[in-house]
Amino acid sequence: xxxPLVLHLLLLLIxxxxxxxxxxxxxxxSDAHRSAATELFVPAADGSFGSLEETYEALRTFQxxxxxxxxxKFEGTCKTVSEKLSSxxxxxxxxxxxxxxxxxxxxxxxxxxxxxxxRLQTAVKDASSLLELYYSLGGLLTxxxxxxxxxxxxxxxxxxxxxxxSQSDGRWRxxxxxxxxxxxxxxxALEALASVVSLAGSDIDxxxxxxxxxxxxxxxxxxxxxxxxxxxxxxxxxxPDQYKGxxxxxxxxxxxxTAFAAVSSEKLNIGGEKIxxxxxxFLSIGIPGTAKDFFYQINSLASLxxxxxxxxxxxxxxxxxxxxxAKDQLKVEVTTVFGSHAPSLAVSLxxxxxxxxxxxxxxxxxxxxxxxxxxxHFLDLSQLKIDVGKYSxxxxxxxxxxxxxxxxxxxxxxxxTAFLTGFIKVDKAEIAVSDSDAASESVQKxxxxxxxxxSLSANxxxxxxxxxxxxxxxxxxxxxxxxxxxxxxxxxxxHLFVPETSSRQYKxxxxxxxxxxxxxxxxxxYEIELAVGDAVMENSILRSIGSIExxxxxxxxxxxxPPAQPVDPLSRFGPKEEISHIFRAPxxxxxxxxxxxxxxxxxxxxxxxxxxxxxxxxxxxxxxxSAVPATFAILFHGGIGAVxxxxxxxxxxxxxxxxxxxxxxxxVFLLFVGHRTLSYLASTSAKQKTA
Amino acid sequence: MAKGTNDAQLLVQSLRKAYAAxxxxxKIIDLxxxxxxxxxxxxxxxxxxxxxxxxxxxxxxxLSCVGTAVLAVCLxxxxxxxxxxxxxLPPERAFADFVLCNLxxxxxxxxxxx
Numbered sequence: 087x088x089x090p091l092v093l094h095l096l097l098l099l100i101x102x103x104x105x106x107x108x109x110x111x112x113x114x115x116s117d118a119h120r121s122a123a124t125e126l127f128v129p130a131a132d133g134s135f136g137s138l139e140e141t142y143e144a145l146r147t148f149q150x151x152x153x154x155x156x157x158x159k160f161e162g163t164c165k166t167v168s169e170k171l172s173s174x175x176x177x178x179x180x181x182x183x184x185x186x187x188x189x190x191x192x193x194x195x196x197x198x199x200x201x202x203x204x205r206l207q208t209a210v211k212d213a214s215s216l217l218e219l220y221y222s223l224g225g226l227l228t229x230x231x232x233x234x235x236x237x238x239x240x241x242x243x244x245x246x247x248x249x250x251x252s253q254s255d256g257r258w259r260x261x262x263x264x265x266x267x268x269x270x271x272x273x274x275a276l277e278a279l280a281s282v283v284s285l286a287g288s289d290i291d292x293x294x295x296x297x298x299x300x301x302x303x304x305x306x307x308x309x310x311x312x313x314x315x316x317x318x319x320x321x322x323x324x325x326p327d328q329y330k331g332x333x334x335x336x337x338x339x340x341x342x343x344t345a346f347a348a349v350s351s352e353k354l355n356i357g358g359e360k361i362x363x364x365x366x367x368f369l370s371i372g373i374p375g376t377a378k379d380f381f382y383q384i385n386s387l388a389s390l391x392x393x394x395x396x397x398x399x400x401x402x403x404x405x406x407x408x409x410x411x412a413k414d415q416l417k418v419e420v421t422t423v424f425g426s427h428a429p430s431l432a433v434s435l436x437x438x439x440x441x442x443x444x445x446x447x448x449x450x451x452x453x454x455x456x457x458x459x460x461x462x463h464f465l466d467l468s469q470l471k472i473d474v475g476k477y478s479x480x481x482x483x484x485x486x487x488x489x490x491x492x493x494x495x496x497x498x499x500x501x502x503t504a505f506l507t508g509f510i511k512v513d514k515a516e517i518a519v520s521d522s523d524a525a526s527e528s529v530q531k532x533x534x535x536x537x538x539x540x541s542l543s544a545n546x547x548x549x550x551x552x553x554x555x556x557x558x559x560x561x562x563x564x565x566x567x568x569x570x571x572x573x574x575x576x577x578x579x580x581h582l583f584v585p586e587t588s589s590r591q592y593k594x595x596x597x598x599x600x601x602x603x604x605x606x607x608x609x610x611x612y613e614i615e616l617a618v619g620d621a622v623m624e625n626s627i628l629r630s631i632g633s634i635e636x637x638x639x640x641x642x643x644x645x646x647x648p649p650a651q652p653v654d655p656l657s658r659f660g661p662k663e664e665i666s667h668i669f670r671a672p673x674x675x676x677x678x679x680x681x682x683x684x685x686x687x688x689x690x691x692x693x694x695x696x697x698x699x700x701x702x703x704x705x706x707x708x709x710x711x712s713a714v715p716a717t718f719a720i721l722f723h724g725g726i727g728a729v730x731x732x733x734x735x736x737x738x739x740x741x742x743x744x745x746x747x748x749x750x751x752x753x754v755f756l757l758f759v760g761h762r763t764l765s766y767l768a769s770t771s772a773k774q775k776t777a
Numbered sequence: 778m779a780k781g782t783n784d785a786q787l788l789v790q791s792l793r794k795a796y797a798a799x800x801x802x803x804k805i806i807d808l809x810x811x812x813x814x815x816x817x818x819x820x821x822x823x824x825x826x827x828x829x830x831x832x833x834x835x836x837x838x839x840l841s842c843v844g845t846a847v848l849a850v851c852l853x854x855x856x857x858x859x860x861x862x863x864x865x866l867p868p869e870r871a872f873a874d875f876v877l878c879n880l881x882x883x884x885x886x887x888x889x890x891x
Binding site for chain 1: 801804805808809811812815816819820823826827828830867868869870872873876880883884887888890
């Protein structure tokens with residue numbers, strides 16, 4: 087009997103862990119989206135949001151979200167748009183202008199619909215690319231929805247023209263000449279085909295529609311999948327400038343497929359699971375950051391909300407942190423993607439898994455009760471009989487009406503991560519100081535709920551014991567993430583200890599004899615601080631329980647010094663100590679009189695020299711007597727004197743460059759003069775010798 | 778001992794007589810050399826007394842005396858008629874060299890004097 091059960095459980099576990107790893111948080115579109123939309127789409131003064139396309143996207147988003155569009159600003163938009171409609175513009179602009187007119191409900195009396203219709207019909211006939219066909223057909227459809235009579239001539243031919251651009255893998259090309267195909271184009275093509283079918287009525291051959299249904303199935307084979315069941319489309323092998331990104335591609339295909347499903351008489355062969363996966367993808371974006379992304383998200387979700395394949399229903403939890411102590415209820419909401427009411431459902435909680443994917447065996451499958459007033463399914467946590475911790479809750483949603491089960495897509499199993507928190511009781515907290523032989527103990531009871539502080543004293547031969555028990559609300563023993571005891575000395579040196587756990591108790595024993603070195607031999611008062619913390623513990627503890635006077639022996643010579651405590655980092659910018667500058671003592675100079683005396687003494691040899699010269703009998707006989715040589719001789723002596731005078735000036739105040747300049751001039755002069763004088767003297771002495 | 782002093786006196790007298798025979802121009806140069814060296818010695822004595830604090834000044838003073846003495850000795854060699862080596866060199870040329878070298882020496886000295 088047990089074996090098949092075990093096998094069944096095993097299979098379930100494997101499937102469970104394979105299908106679902108982590109539940110991403112999904113919430114339906116809410117008021118947060120509405121306020122974000124008004125912040126993101128900000129109209130200019132004339133009521134436009136940029137180009138016609140951007141204006142259309144903004145107004146469509148406002149229309150879907152129910153944001154007020156009746157302000158006076160948009161009067162101006164109506165006017166500009168009707169002007170656009172009367173002037174010759176591109177098909178794309180016509181399409182957007184018509185759409186804006188429809189959304190704002192502008193007055194259409196002044197618009198010439200016949201002219202527009204004929205322009206669009208010509209465009210359909212002459213269209214060469216997929217986008218041209220899309221815009222012109224969309225425009226015609228909008229005109230028809232305004233109540234005007236629109237005929238599409240050659241609907242078959244148009245259908246064929248669009249179909250001709252399809253590829254065998256379900257994607258579409260943009261026009262006949264381009265070689266690359268893309269999934270984004272497929273979405274556009276499907277929407278265009280849907281427009282043709284709406285415009286033509288029953289003229290279209292049903293077999294053609296069946297072929298397109300097959301194309302859609304092929305297209306959905308390309309869908310990509312995340313682990314938690316989210317599905318999306320992305321492009322592969324396209325040009326970089328054609329690549330639109332997963333959001334745009336998925337949005338385009340969603341619009342196209344839902345539009346085609348609306349006009350196809352037979353149901354499309356796409357499972358509700360795929361629709362739900364796409365809805366999850368769009369919702370998991372949260373609130374997009376750009377206007378384009380916002381439009382894509384909201385427009386796609388609007389198409390999914392009312393599509394003919396199956397309507398996705400989303401399960402969300404308003405609160406994922408539930409308190410056992412406060413007796414919170416587990417509340418679950420199941421709504422459409424826009425938060426609107428779902429049909430009558432049954433929500434059941436199938437399994438509860440712990441973070442390491444093990445099933446909580448004490449839990450049995452329970453169905454949640456329904457509160458019709460608040461439209462919430464709820465369950466009392468006490469019924470679950472689960473202790474505090476982090477859990478993955480696995481839900482299943484089933485529609486009560488068996489016919490409706492086809493209409494709605496609820497998904498298979500939905501996982502949500504939830505935290506169950508609670509008040510952790512601290513029992514039997516004791517602190518004691520005992521002698522090393524454990525003979526006597528002075529035990530003090532700790533009451534951590536009160537703010538009392540204990541004071542103890544101990545010497546290095548004794549031991550300190552701290553013990554306590556932690557109990558969860560359901561009475562089991564609790565193992566917190568963090569439990570640390572800190573001893574801090576007066577000099578701010580800290581030591582951390584982690585108590586050990588044994589059966590139900592946490593115990594810390596400090597044997598001071600072994601810790602003397604670790605404490606750096608610092609005696610004195612130590613503050614004891616206790617920290618107990620955990621994610622699910624509502625009453626985490628971080629406080630000082632008291633102090634202990636420790637008497638430790640003196641530090642020996644070689645003991646390690648306690649580490650330097652961090653200095654206030656700003657103190658380095660304070661004033662520094664004064665520096666007294668020491669100047670070099672000046673050299674000792676001799677007394678003034680001595681120096682002057684010796685200067686006089688130096689002159690003496692000069693006098694002696696002059697007297698000696700006279701004694702020898704110098705004469706000026708050799709001095710030239712005739713005029714010209716005499717002048718040169720005088721100039722020669724004068725020149726030498728000038729040079730010596732220049733040197734004295736150089737020593738007194740001139741610099742080398744000036745001196746050298748002057749010397750240059752004087753030197754040249756002296757050379758010339760000296761040469762004349764000396765050659766004259768030489769010639770006279772030569773004459774004397776020969777004579 | 779008396780013979781020793783007698784010999785010294787005889788030596789000095791003979792030297793004096795020989796010296797008296799030298800031409801006047803050479804005597805002038807000799808006197809100049811003696812003057813330069815005496816000035817140098819006085820400067821060294823001063824430095825010995827008060828220390829060599831502005832050492833550059835001391836050096837430049839002493840070297841100017843010594844340098845000019847050396848140049849004068851060169852002049853004496855070149856001007857001496859008994860010197861066979863410089864027979865063809867006119868004494869005026871030697872004197873011009875002496876003046877030029879002295880001027881350059883004194884420029885350097887004045888720069889180094891500080």
